[in-house]
Amino acid sequence: MSTTSRRAVRLLTVSAAGVLAAAALALGAGTALADDPSADPSASGSADPGASASASPGDGDAAPTEAGTNFRTATVLRQGQEATADASAGDYLYWAFAADTGQHVTVRATVTFPETAARHGASTWQLDVYDGLRRRQPCRFGAQTRTAAADATSVELVCKLRTIRSWAEPWSNDPLRGSYFLRLTVLDLPSTDLGQPVHAAVKATSDGTAGRQAVDGSVAPVVSAYTPHTAPADGWAGTWWSPRWLWTAGGGLLAALAALGGHRLARGPIRTPGRPRPGEPPREPAQYANRGMD
Amino acid sequence: MIIRKLLAAGVGSGLLAVLACGLLPASAVADDPSAPPADSAKATPKVELVLDVSGSMRAKDIDGQTRMSAAKQAFDDVLDSVPENVELGIRTLGADYPGNDRKTGCKDTRQLYPVGPLDRDEAKTAVATLAPTGWTPIGPALLKAADDLKGGDGTRRLVLITDGEDTCAPLNPCDVARDIAAKGIHLVIDTLGLVADSSTRNQLSCIAEATGGTYTAVQHRQQLTSKVKQLVGRSTDAVVAPVATQGAATCTDAPQLKTGVYTDRELFSENRWYRVDVPSGQELRASVSVSADRAVNANYGVLLRGVTTHGREIVRDDEDGTGRTDVVSAGIRYPKPHKDSDTPPETVCLQVGNSFSAGPSVKTTPGLPVELSIDLVDSPDQPSDVAFFGLGSGWWLLGTLAVSGAVLGLLAGWVSRWRLSTGRTVR
Numbered sequence A: 001m002s003t004t005s006r007r008a009v010r011l012l013t014v015s016a017a018g019v020l021a022a023a024a025l026a027l028g029a030g031t032a033l034a035d036d037p038s039a040d041p042s043a044s045g046s047a048d049p050g051a052s053a054s055a056s057p058g059d060g061d062a063a064p065t066e067a068g069t070n071f072r073t074a075t076v077l078r079q080g081q082e083a084t085a086d087a088s089a090g091d092y093l094y095w096a097f098a099a100d101t102g103q104h105v106t107v108r109a110t111v112t113f114p115e116t117a118a119r120h121g122a123s124t125w126q127l128d129v130y131d132g133l134r135r136r137q138p139c140r141f142g143a144q145t146r147t148a149a150a151d152a153t154s155v156e157l158v159c160k161l162r163t164i165r166s167w168a169e170p171w172s173n174d175p176l177r178g179s180y181f182l183r184l185t186v187l188d189l190p191s192t193d194l195g196q197p198v199h200a201a202v203k204a205t206s207d208g209t210a211g212r213q214a215v216d217g218s219v220a221p222v223v224s225a226y227t228p229h230t231a232p233a234d235g236w237a238g239t240w241w242s243p244r245w246l247w248t249a250g251g252g253l254l255a256a257l258a259a260l261g262g263h264r265l266a267r268g269p270i271r272t273p274g275r276p277r278p279g280e281p282p283r284e285p286a287q288y289a290n291r292g293m294d
Numbered sequence B: 001m002i003i004r005k006l007l008a009a010g011v012g013s014g015l016l017a018v019l020a021c022g023l024l025p026a027s028a029v030a031d032d033p034s035a036p037p038a039d040s041a042k043a044t045p046k047v048e049l050v051l052d053v054s055g056s057m058r059a060k061d062i063d064g065q066t067r068m069s070a071a072k073q074a075f076d077d078v079l080d081s082v083p084e085n086v087e088l089g090i091r092t093l094g095a096d097y098p099g100n101d102r103k104t105g106c107k108d109t110r111q112l113y114p115v116g117p118l119d120r121d122e123a124k125t126a127v128a129t130l131a132p133t134g135w136t137p138i139g140p141a142l143l144k145a146a147d148d149l150k151g152g153d154g155t156r157r158l159v160l161i162t163d164g165e166d167t168c169a170p171l172n173p174c175d176v177a178r179d180i181a182a183k184g185i186h187l188v189i190d191t192l193g194l195v196a197d198s199s200t201r202n203q204l205s206c207i208a209e210a211t212g213g214t215y216t217a218v219q220h221r222q223q224l225t226s227k228v229k230q231l232v233g234r235s236t237d238a239v240v241a242p243v244a245t246q247g248a249a250t251c252t253d254a255p256q257l258k259t260g261v262y263t264d265r266e267l268f269s270e271n272r273w274y275r276v277d278v279p280s281g282q283e284l285r286a287s288v289s290v291s292a293d294r295a296v297n298a299n300y301g302v303l304l305r306g307v308t309t310h311g312r313e314i315v316r317d318d319e320d321g322t323g324r325t326d327v328v329s330a331g332i333r334y335p336k337p338h339k340d341s342d343t344p345p346e347t348v349c350l351q352v353g354n355s356f357s358a359g360p361s362v363k364t365t366p367g368l369p370v371e372l373s374i375d376l377v378d379s380p381d382q383p384s385d386v387a388f389f390g391l392g393s394g395w396w397l398l399g400t401l402a403v404s405g406a407v408l409g410l411l412a413g414w415v416s417r418w419r420l421s422t423g424r425t426v427r
Helices: A003-035 A049-053 A244-267 A286-293 B002-029 B067-080 B120-128 B138-148 B173-182 B198-211 B221-234 B395-421
Strands: A082-088 A093-099 A104-112 A123-131 A145-148 A154-160 A178-188 A197-207 B046-052 B087-093 B109-116 B156-162 B187-193 B215-217 B260-266 B271-278 B282-291 B299-308 B313-322 B327-335 B346-354 B368-378
Touching (some): A082 A093, A082 B215, A082 B221, A104 A123, A104 A178, A123 A154, A178 A197, A244 B395, B046 B067, B046 B109, B046 B138, B046 B221, B067 B221, B087 B120, B087 B138, B109 B120, B109 B138, B138 B156, B138 B198, B156 B198, B156 B221, B173 B198, B187 B198, B187 B221, B198 B215, B260 B271, B260 B346, B271 B282, B271 B368, B282 B346, B299 B327, B313 B327, B346 B368
Parallel strands (some): B046 B087, B046 B156, B156 B187, B187 B215
Antiparallel strands (some): A082 A197, A093 A178, A104 A154, A104 A197, A123 A178, B087 B109, B260 B368, B271 B346, B282 B327, B299 B313, B299 B346
């Protein structure tokens, strides 16, 4: 192998390693950011501090212990909080929470039957999720309707929503960022059990960040002024952040390095004037010789 | 070496680019949080407790006590914990007439303590005097109680505590409750049954259903106390009071609505029209909920359409359902693009329809309660999502960029080699 080609190979290896390292850096950061639910995109200054200050009437760390009875009186719940309520079988219990762009929301509800109340048969319970426009949202997974046997002590319902989007066609029913309402009720029960005490607990959690499933546009958060005011604790996320920034920047870097490598490979090594090649007699540069003549 | 320096410089500038790209648009495209709602009026909530003092309240089946003494103790606890700003009144039914004349017995309802600022001791003394006596005129008591709660614009709640069904037919208390609800005074009736026989249960749950209230079967005194406290506490919930309106059969006659919450009544399978002006650059958001306040057939639906004044449909949403429900709701959005400032607002006709039905024995009037919520918000005039910036993601993007970079680099390299070999060096 000639010296030239060996140098070229070494160069290529160095640059390739560099490119890979850079790409790994960029991508590693990207995935880390994307997968960490605590990495709040709005934390970097896009959130209006006023928004978090006046977040919701049910503010404070205490989880709500009551539930509303319709959309207008729904109790505000923060994501991650477990709201509880004592109610009667047959009541319609409403809660409201805020969900932001890119979140995969999971809603869980547990209905517990106190031992003191004798039940006469199986009862069917259902958890419904409505968006800020009161459109019923389907669940991707999860048992949102379940039947509890007469001797069951509790029944658990789960609903995993579709990914919250920042924009959708006005004609579509896609979930947009904004308020979400939970409605928990019994669908079917023996009439003798109507009005018996039950205990309900609900919790909404989410993962995912804005921009993961980016779409071309944004809609003001769908929060009606006439229902309880909901907003994320840190305000609504700006829609600018996305792991796409990292992918694109990493790609640009990779392209630049590949271009450099390709250029170097195609042109061959530069013959530096000051450094003679091994096995070649040192040459005096022509300019110096000329200058000496002057 | 040069390469290492170049690499370092490349990585550095790449990071810089990421930072610059990431940070610069942040302030530019951050979305405004939605405007906080208008403060609901600080109106005084009114609550009236309606207590059955009929002869059957003597029965000893609540934790070994008579129903009456359990109710009295519960009232004592509740009166102690009534929130400060709540105006509370107490009405009795069947407290005074012990005789057998049905006509007189069915008029036996009396306001024990008027709805107003609460004097706890006075109210407790009044409750202590009660002794189980007469009939159970629930219907007349509800009518009178609705009158007691008239006036003011706070929330109104009526808590009915009884141990038996109405003994004053043919006035069906359930129909009475529905008529009261249809008056548009937003009165919610919660019912508590002290005994769980099926006819009482049916009647009380029917009353609650007709007004959007709740029904509870009470078996223990503690349960009675905590439930009444909970219900009285609910009256202090800050809610926006809806405005009554009446939709028309066609868009041309329809009432003009602004943003707000409206209530109306709609018969089975009826369509009603409303009009809303949508200025350019704003988004119309309308939601409608139709309540099933009586026994309806198992399959039902609600339709909400936005239509131009010329009858062209802009947007629609419908929701069907089956089984037990309180409301069926639908919602639409209609963003109106930004135009010149002198563009007049567009009038959008809203059609609200329902496909509820019921058996022949169910009364169809008054119609089903309709709640229409209308918001107008600024719609973002520019898409500000990252995809819009032309960013991409994924391994294919990376590969494509790398390959195209390499091809360009190779070409540039060959060019410089050719220049070197022909002596036309850049140096």
